[in-house]
Amino acid sequence: MNELVTRVAENVGIAPETAEKAIGMMLGFLQREAADGPVARMIEAIPGAADLVARFNGEGSGGGGLLGGLMKAVGGGGVMGLGQQLMSQGLGMGEITALARETIGYAKEKAGEDVVDEVVASVPGLSQFV
Secondary structure: OHHHHHHHHHHHHOOHHHHHHHHHHHHHHHHHHOOHHHHHHHHHHOOOHHHHHHHHHOOOOOOOHHHHHHHHHOOOOHHHHHHHHHHOOOOOHHHHHHHHHHHHHHHHHHHOHHHHHHHHHOOOOHHHHO
16 A cells, blocks of 8 residues: 555655545545445455555544535535545645546556446546546
């Protein structure tokens, strides 16, 4: 996971701590929203991804915080809900798009293009950001 965090931090221009949390939030979103089989294979193929998802998306972990809980309560999920959560971490739209592209690109390197393409295709609206 350190490899991905470093890559995102450097290429997106954000602090490593922010990159780590944002990646965890994005992977957690994919785990919730994408087709179960492909996303499970993708997360399994990325070293440390399952731990990162658990750390930033588990109950009581602060994953999404008050905004995340509120978004779930009012049904504001999907790609836009993830975008709002990432903006609450101080990321702008350009940084969010760059984060998505770096994370998806890395996932393709680890899990294979076909698996990741299935993940992206199964989440409405995601393909426009990657």
